Structures are given as structure tokens and as C-alpha cells.
Amino acid sequence: MTCPTTPARRGAFSPRPGAAPLPRMVLAQARMETRLLLRNGEQLVLAVVVPLIVLVGGITAARHVGLTFSHSPVDTLTPGVLALAVLSTSFTSLAIATGFERRYGVLKRLGSSPLPRSGLLAGKVGALLVVEVLQFVVIGAVAGLLGWSPAVSAPGLLGVLACVLVGTAAFASLGLLVAGALRAEATLAAANLIYLLLLAGGAVVFPTDSYGPAGRALALLPSGALGSGMRTALLTGGFAVGPLLVLAAWTVLGTLLTVRTFRWE
């Protein structure tokens, strides 16, 4: 491929270095990461299709098997499905994307741009929150069609917000831990496997009390904590402090381990 090139005028390249203001860099990074997350078909399946299948499948199964919850199946399951959406984006999608960023030298390339590492992290978190809002809109709309009527109260909404923010922080720190330590392919496999295990047995979608005696332990998992925090907020309109403390503890642990083990290349 050859194209005629016109010589630039003299002085076109004369040095004029400088970093852009930090907010502009972070915004650009968040927009780029959001676009790339949404452009990636597999990630969208994980982010929206799987939670919807779980929601519809769970309601159907509850009807056929005769599972009884204290509330209607759709009211009981939807908060957990929203928690699952947070888990899929902030843990699995983030881990896979970051694993391949390491592999393809994207982190190295950005590492020599004026964007500081804190800005990169802020951009990533921004992208996660945008994708989560989109997930909530889609899942909430489908649940609404299925007759979902969440408890609406100020402490409840505050609880949802807190759960999403602290849950995202906890899962993102764990996702980065996986992505920064394993090879890209291993990260892909591990992130999906952990997602499936937590979906099946992590008390995200189903309340911890449906797991019997194991429920207490499961409530200490980040998945169980996020699920029950969301259920408290949307089923009873309450603000659950316990699950938030569990998620905060996982965030601290995940961050400490990630800082020690993350390899940029």
C-alpha cells in the first residue's frame, strides 16, 4: 500500500511537549475502554445474555420445581441477577480485557504515555460503571416485563449504590489480581471458571439461606455479600452494612495482593 505523501511544512514537528489535564486523560481512557467492552461480542454475552437467561430460567425453574421464597420469584431473583451483572463486568470482563492488554503491550504503551497508572485505573473503573448502568437498564426492563416490583426507599437506593460501588471495587481488585499474575489465556479460563462457580454456588442469585448450613460461609464470599446486600436493598428497602463490610475487606485484600503481584508485561 503506497500513498503519495506531502512534506509537512517546516516546523510542523517542532517539540511542544506536555501532558493533557488529568480529567481529560481519564475521561478519554474511560470512553475508550467502554467502547472496546461494548464492541466485544463475547463480553456482551457474558454481561447481558447470561444474567437474563439466569433470570428467566430461575423464574421458570422456581415455578416448575416449586421453590418457595418469601417474595415472588422475580422479586427474589432480580437483585441477585443485578449482582451477577456487576460480577461479570467488574471481575470477568475486566480480568480478560486486562490480561490481553498485558499480552498485546497496551499497558506498556500506555505506560509511556502521560496517563499515570492511577488515571488508567480510574478510566477502567469509569468504563465498568458505565457498562453496569447499561446492564441494569436492560435487566431492569426485562424484569419489569416479568412483573418485578422492587421496594423503593431512600435507604434501599443508597444501599444499591453502595453495593454497586464497593462490589465493583472488590471484584475489580480481584480481577486485576488474576490478570496481573496469569498469562492471558489462563486469565480467560480462570475468570470464566470463577464466574461459573460463583454463579452456581456463590450465593449471588439465590439467597444464602437457600444453601442451608453453608449459607453463613457463603455470605463471606464477595459474591454472597454483594447478592445479599442487593437483596436487602431491593426486597426490603433496607441498607445492609454487613455485606458492605465484607466487600470492603475483599477490596483491601485484593488491592494489597494486586499491588504486590501485578506484572505490567
Next chain:
Amino acid sequence: MVEDLRMTYGDKRAVDGLSLTVALGSVTAVLGPNGAGKTTVLETCEGYRRPQAGRVRVLGLDPQRQRRDLLPRIGVMLQDGGAWSGVRAVEMLRHIAVMHAHPLPVPMLVERLGLESCGRTPYRRLSGGQQQRLALAMAVVGRPELVFVDEPTAGMDPQARRDTWDLLDELRADGVSIVLTTHYMDEAERLADQVHVIDQGRLIASGSPSDLTRGGGTSTIRLVVTEPFPPSAPASLQATLGDGTVVRAVTEHSLLITGPADASTLAKVSAWCDEQGVLPESLTLGQRTLEDVFLAITGRELAA
């Protein structure tokens, strides 16, 4: 800029007490075979690697401790990768441009590097040469004072190579300092004001291309024969030619003679061939090239 740098990986000494200085406003080539330690030196200057011993200063700054002050002022072209696989070429360049306060106009760079036709192509489907041109564009888009380019034209077609060289020439003309690594002699001779030849982590020669090629020699005669030489051939030809010339075996089929390439030397060489019963395939006269300099110092070819 680099003082007594030492880097060891496992038992391998990648860089062994290397010191070199780069003059601002010039093009400096770090030349050496693959594995010589070129990339290690570059990445230490770029702040990716911490010097294990020695001192590195870039634009007067410590690339580790003053990284945040240094980064906006330098441009880095990586040898490969550096973009998301699903990102479009121009989208990626624009993204890096936004990180800078006064970036170059993206359309101008895209046109200069012939990237218009692949502007919307995802990175993973760009050819190797297009990926390299994009990497160069990302290195210069922030209007840096100093650009590090690692093997800028490896594997490029001739046209892309000329476009890249022209762009580097213009950067230099506009006052941008350039440090490039290469294992292509012609690239170093074409672009560089100053060449540092490194081999096995050591600096083995420094100077302008003309200093290096002029120094120590006059001109060269390269003799290539059809059958392998006997091992005694270099010594025997050396004895025939006498002092003032240096004979080195390059391969078992070729000898390099450095010295006055006059009629008398040529006559002696052909008489020697006749006497030895070897059939010359080619006999080439030439100025010493950097290739010859490397060969003369290390006794090895600077094979790509």
C-alpha cells in the same frame, strides 16, 4: 546519558558496563546484532527497566524517580504491539494524542505515514508494516523533544521504509532528538549523526558514520570464491599482500581485505587465486561500510 549501565538476567549479562551520551538535536543510532542489548538500553532510558547498576539520565531526569516529568517530553516507539487488538488504527492514534497537551494534527500524521486506507481497520488486521507506522505515529504525536524508536523499519517494504526515514529526517530538522536502534547498516548510515556500535552488552565503537568507516582503513576488497577456502588461506593471502593490508575470513567462501585497493593489490590477489587454484566468483571493491567496521572489530558478521 547512560553511565556504566549493567543489567543481568539470569546468568546472561544483557548490558555490561555500557556508557554513552546522546547529543540533543541529533539522530543517534544504537547499532548491533540481535541480542546485543539494544532494547534493554532503550527500555532503561524509557523508564521501563530499573538500572541494576550505573546511572541513567534522560533530558537530565531520572527515568525512574522523575518518570511523570519525563514521560510527556519523550516519545516511545515499541518494537511490537502496543494497541488493543480490536481498536481501529486512527482511533488508537487519536487516543494517544488526547493524552498530550499540544498533539500534532492526527490527519496530517495519518497521511504522512500512509495510514489513510487502513484508518478504520482493527489493529489485529493491520500488516506488520502498518502496525510499525502506527507505532511511530504514536511515538511522535505528542510533539516530544526526544523520540526513542526501536527497530523502526524491521520488516517494512522499501516504500514504507523511505516514508519512515523521511519522517525521521523531518523530525530532526525540526529539532527533535532521535535515538534509534537498528541492526540495519544502511539505516544507521542513512539517518544517524552519531553511531554507537554495541555487541554483547558492550560499547565497541562510537562515532559519526563517516568517522567509523574512514577510521583505520581505506577501502575494502571482498573476494568470494566457488569452493571453500582451506583454513590456511587468510594467512597465506596476508603473507602475499604484506603489511598495510588486513585479511579476514568472513565465511569459508569469502575473504575481506582492508587496505589500499590499488592495481598492485588486485594483481597480487588474482595471482594468489591462480597459485592456490581457487576460482573467484566475485571480487568487489568498495568503501568500508559500517558492516565492515563491525566485522573488523568483532570478527563476526552483523547478520540480521
